[in-house]
Amino acid sequence: MIEAGIIGGAGYTAGELIRILLHHPEVNLNFVYSTSQLGKSLYSIHQDLIGDTEIEFTSKINKEADVVFLCLGHGNSKRFLSENKFSEKTKIVDLSTDFRMKANDHSFVYGMPELNQEEIKNANFIANPGCFATAITFAVLPLAKNGLLNDDVHVNAVTGATGAGTSLSATTHFTWRDNNFSAYKSFEHQHLQEIGQSFKQLQSDHTSEINFIPNRGNFSRGIHATAYTKFSGELEDAKKLYSEFYKDAAFTFLTDEELHLKQVVNTNKCLLRLQKFGNKLLITSVIDNLLKGASGQAVQNMNLMFGLEEKMGLNLKAGYF
Amino acid sequence: MIEAGIIGGAGYTAGELIRILLHHPEVNLNFVYSTSQLGKSLYSIHQDLIGDTEIEFTSKINKEADVVFLCLGHGNSKRFLSENKFSEKTKIVDLSTDFRMKANDHSFVYGMPELNQEEIKNANFIANPGCFATAITFAVLPLAKNGLLNDDVHVNAVTGATGAGTSLSATTHFTWRDNNFSAYKSFEHQHLQEIGQSFKQLQSDHTSEINFIPNRGNFSRGIHATAYTKFSGELEDAKKLYSEFYKDAAFTFLTDEELHLKQVVNTNKCLLRLQKFGNKLLITSVIDNLLKGASGQAVQNMNLMFGLEEKMGLNLKAGYF
Amino acid sequence: MIEAGIIGGAGYTAGELIRILLHHPEVNLNFVYSTSQLGKSLYSIHQDLIGDTEIEFTSKINKEADVVFLCLGHGNSKRFLSENKFSEKTKIVDLSTDFRMKANDHSFVYGMPELNQEEIKNANFIANPGCFATAITFAVLPLAKNGLLNDDVHVNAVTGATGAGTSLSATTHFTWRDNNFSAYKSFEHQHLQEIGQSFKQLQSDHTSEINFIPNRGNFSRGIHATAYTKFSGELEDAKKLYSEFYKDAAFTFLTDEELHLKQVVNTNKCLLRLQKFGNKLLITSVIDNLLKGASGQAVQNMNLMFGLEEKMGLNLKAGYF
Amino acid sequence: MIEAGIIGGAGYTAGELIRILLHHPEVNLNFVYSTSQLGKSLYSIHQDLIGDTEIEFTSKINKEADVVFLCLGHGNSKRFLSENKFSEKTKIVDLSTDFRMKANDHSFVYGMPELNQEEIKNANFIANPGCFATAITFAVLPLAKNGLLNDDVHVNAVTGATGAGTSLSATTHFTWRDNNFSAYKSFEHQHLQEIGQSFKQLQSDHTSEINFIPNRGNFSRGIHATAYTKFSGELEDAKKLYSEFYKDAAFTFLTDEELHLKQVVNTNKCLLRLQKFGNKLLITSVIDNLLKGASGQAVQNMNLMFGLEEKMGLNLKAGYF
Incomplete structure (x- = not known):
């Protein structure tokens, strides 16, 4: 199982990631980091999750996680990563704008599978599109x-x-x-x-x-x-x-x-x-x-990075009505 | 013309009062008091009013106004009236809960025309129903x-x-x-x-x-x-x-x-x-x-207190769709 | 008072016309023609009108009315006017597309006051814009x-x-x-x-x-x-x-x-x-x-045609919320 | 794999059943019967299904299917079953009101797992609750x-x-x-x-x-x-x-x-x-x-009847926003 963590767990994109990852067949939701909601159950904030999980928001970050999703406000991902060093094997998917523009000071791949599929498969750092x-x-x-x-x-x-x-x-x-x-x-x-x-x-x-x-x-x-x-x-x-x-x-x-x-x-x-x-x-x-435009595409990127079937965990039922 | 003032002009009930009173044939909107919006035009807050009026929110209260509507938070009307004395002729319509329950320390009439029409006609102080x-x-x-x-x-x-x-x-x-x-x-x-x-x-x-x-x-x-x-x-x-x-x-x-x-x-x-x-x-x-449940009933009460036709200014077009 | 009639009274634009004309100070709503709703009260269809009027839909057209509004489906106005002749003094405001394009076979003025104010004042036939x-x-x-x-x-x-x-x-x-x-x-x-x-x-x-x-x-x-x-x-x-x-x-x-x-x-x-x-x-x-885009502009045109104040009856309270 | 059919495939409850069954790990959607949509693709009606399936509505009923869901108007299930005989092994889940009240002339079990779990496990005919x-x-x-x-x-x-x-x-x-x-x-x-x-x-x-x-x-x-x-x-x-x-x-x-x-x-x-x-x-x-109140509960009943894990295929992502 892929051990996954989420940084900044109270927002919309984090909520959507949790909803997807809880039922993803190859993922274990290892931790959801939030200082503002520390100690509360996930379902106290993402209130549809009653009955799905008893996980609580934590202030402890597992730096050996296989993949970490950053759901921080724009501008905060860069700072967070400079202050928190993850293990070499840890793959990062950042949902903010911080690393979307190519630059010499980072090696994030723009995580749009339709555009960069091969690069994503080999990437350790993904900048998830807007x-x-x-x-x-x-x-x-x-x-x-x-x-x-x-x-x-x-x-x-x-x-x-x-x-x-x-x-x-x-x-x-x-x-x-x-x-x-x-x-x-x-x-x-x-x-x-x-x-x-x-x-x-x-x-x-x-x-x-x-x-x-x-x-x-x-x-x-x-x-x-x-x-x-x-x-x-x-x-x-x-x-x-x-x-x-x-x-x-x-x-x-x-x-x-x-x-x-x-x-x-x-x-x-x-x-x-x-x-x-x-x-x-x-x-x-x-x-x-929130899905193809954020958390769904993030999990799609994760699937590609880990060599999983691209659609795994993403066959979501449309609300439709 | 009846000179009318509104105390606490930025909220929903004040907005509705302004909308009604601006086109009431017997009323002149004398002042709209708001400390939070002081100096701004009414339409900067109640943004549908562009083209209807150039009145600005003011911090000056005309204590000789014929009628004053209190659109303050519950609990604040009592305090406001103890700190601000109006002329003897000034009629007060309070939209808060402060004076709705009969008590020995006030003489407000519960302003429900279907229940208290005669008392309203003779009242100087109206507690507008919830x-x-x-x-x-x-x-x-x-x-x-x-x-x-x-x-x-x-x-x-x-x-x-x-x-x-x-x-x-x-x-x-x-x-x-x-x-x-x-x-x-x-x-x-x-x-x-x-x-x-x-x-x-x-x-x-x-x-x-x-x-x-x-x-x-x-x-x-x-x-x-x-x-x-x-x-x-x-x-x-x-x-x-x-x-x-x-x-x-x-x-x-x-x-x-x-x-x-x-x-x-x-x-x-x-x-x-x-x-x-x-x-x-x-x-x-x-x-x-906001109308029969607040500002509309307040104007209905005003009409009764001033001997006007009860429906004056209140033949409002339903949105319906 | 201007005696006004509406042809095709069950639709949205007719409903809005009725709402405006019932409280217009210079208009008497003379008849509302509808074959589909014949004999029903206006408020059985336009259900917010309870208490405002007891008028019923009629199949009788007053051909001496001062103004008649056509609220018929596109293509039906032309046919209706060829089958029904109004008095010479009757002014027509058509809300369909039938006469909006200038043509040799009609004398309708495109009823956009911002564009054709003077022509409207002198017109007998108005094609109300889309x-x-x-x-x-x-x-x-x-x-x-x-x-x-x-x-x-x-x-x-x-x-x-x-x-x-x-x-x-x-x-x-x-x-x-x-x-x-x-x-x-x-x-x-x-x-x-x-x-x-x-x-x-x-x-x-x-x-x-x-x-x-x-x-x-x-x-x-x-x-x-x-x-x-x-x-x-x-x-x-x-x-x-x-x-x-x-x-x-x-x-x-x-x-x-x-x-x-x-x-x-x-x-x-x-x-x-x-x-x-x-x-x-x-x-x-x-x-x-439905208003500036249909019935409101139609009444504005009527006001101009009859020499009334352009905004008469049209100081409508926005719903806003 | 359980071969599943749906009778009356164009309505809301059928759409929801299709959405669930297409991704249910133990089910193959065998046929979707609809005379009104005959020959059209499922996604021409249930338009979110583009990319999920190329199945078309059919007028052919597989009477050997393992389970058949009836999504017919109230009153029509009874008639349909009298006119169409399924194999002895075929289990029926009826979403209409037709068999919800116990009666001597049928053996449907009221399919509310919280009330009748054991009966459902042994049932061949389920009346799905309203x-x-x-x-x-x-x-x-x-x-x-x-x-x-x-x-x-x-x-x-x-x-x-x-x-x-x-x-x-x-x-x-x-x-x-x-x-x-x-x-x-x-x-x-x-x-x-x-x-x-x-x-x-x-x-x-x-x-x-x-x-x-x-x-x-x-x-x-x-x-x-x-x-x-x-x-x-x-x-x-x-x-x-x-x-x-x-x-x-x-x-x-x-x-x-x-x-x-x-x-x-x-x-x-x-x-x-x-x-x-x-x-x-x-x-x-x-x-x-449409889910716990209809199609979701229907699949839950199917899971129970076939000895599957009760939640299989039903870990649906809430829309939430």
């Missing part, structure tokens, strides 16, 4: 792969309230969010950086703009993204490129039907639909922001 | 009026998230409340006191129990209550009692159709439906917790 | 007015479920729509026609593309739209153009704050926000699809 | 077991829109249900029969009334029920009875914390909380109406 970045990158990556990303991309995406984390805030207050909708961080969302990095990885001359308007939806989970750009070929050409690119993907599927968010909520899937209008290719992309 | 208390009392009052409240009353009611006020809290966080439901304060809700007082006012020998389970609904506005108790007469007898009791009510109506919450949301109405099953009379009652 | 068209046109019109609409416009907008009308359908079933999101009719929405017509009216050489992705939101009311296009001036230049264009608008306001849908839901307002990113101007626009 | 019946029966059954159900029980419960099935209807239209709430079938819900039967099974002299008010909630999944009745012992006595009764239950757990619906949505659990107020015992009960 949620918007996952939905948007998947929508456009096959074009970059084929050197076809030469014009502006226009992206509009909407995320659920869990995207804003557990902290109480004005825009996650029920009376504000209920039956509401708003755009935020237009053209300036922090995920644009990692999206651009992935495009450039596959199409080194990529310079066109990514115009991205994120929105707050009045639902809890999920990201729905539309992206369009000029594409000179036929729709069937585009479908061929995408089918080829995703032919081995474990969780990413193409469809010709209209997509909606609840097809993927509470699953690790990404669904993509292609349409052509005039000279523009429109791609619709849906994921669960 | 939201649950309004919905529940209206459901049962005609029985008390006729001395028929002799058995346990069983009440279940659900309120929207605005019932919990503007403070951020775990159970008003969108990710918690969305698509959720829970009971709270079962058998112990603070409104039981004022409900009991109203029953006793009309049926002095009333001693039966009021079993009340309040619930948190995943919507923003409204209260839906069901109440049942033993009733030996026929359904038609009950309808006659209720019709008689509410025949002059400005906003309370009976119907034989199934009720739902959105019939009254964003209005000052209370709708009631009577049914009989075996020896039990079931009454369903719906109101908007 | 909901998406209203939100989007308002976002871009000042650019067209100044001949600056020379590059593609990228529009993403989301509408509530009332936008789909009263008919039951798969995508308005609660279990589907709840907590869901989806795009539809991308690049091909029928409102593109009237939007283009309005742009061309102000900028006759307008030829750039309007890329429009409509979305279904999981809320009942409201439209939130973002639109961006290249703009060579500074943000302040744009604000000046917009302020100038909307300086006399009764319900359209600019703000520098982040917008959200609930600022306008249940009101007749349109709020606009301008931002500049690189060489692009981003405009956010919010309206209530 | 959703409300499950939530409510679990709340009170330990009292009946101990002969303590001697006074009226007062029950209020709210269900999600999936409880109304897939048919489009006025009260499952999004614009009606969104942010709404209503009671229905008060005192007369059809599940009262089977609830009474279960109480009488454990307490043969049971005659007290069950006062049950069902409500429609504005969420898709889940049932939240409160039930109270007179109880002369202490709270600790009640807890002891309940702990004892549910000590071997696979999915039913007691807690002292406040319950909410999302603790159980998308799981097969039932959570119960006990409180004592005066002489009354209040029990709160939450389940997922």
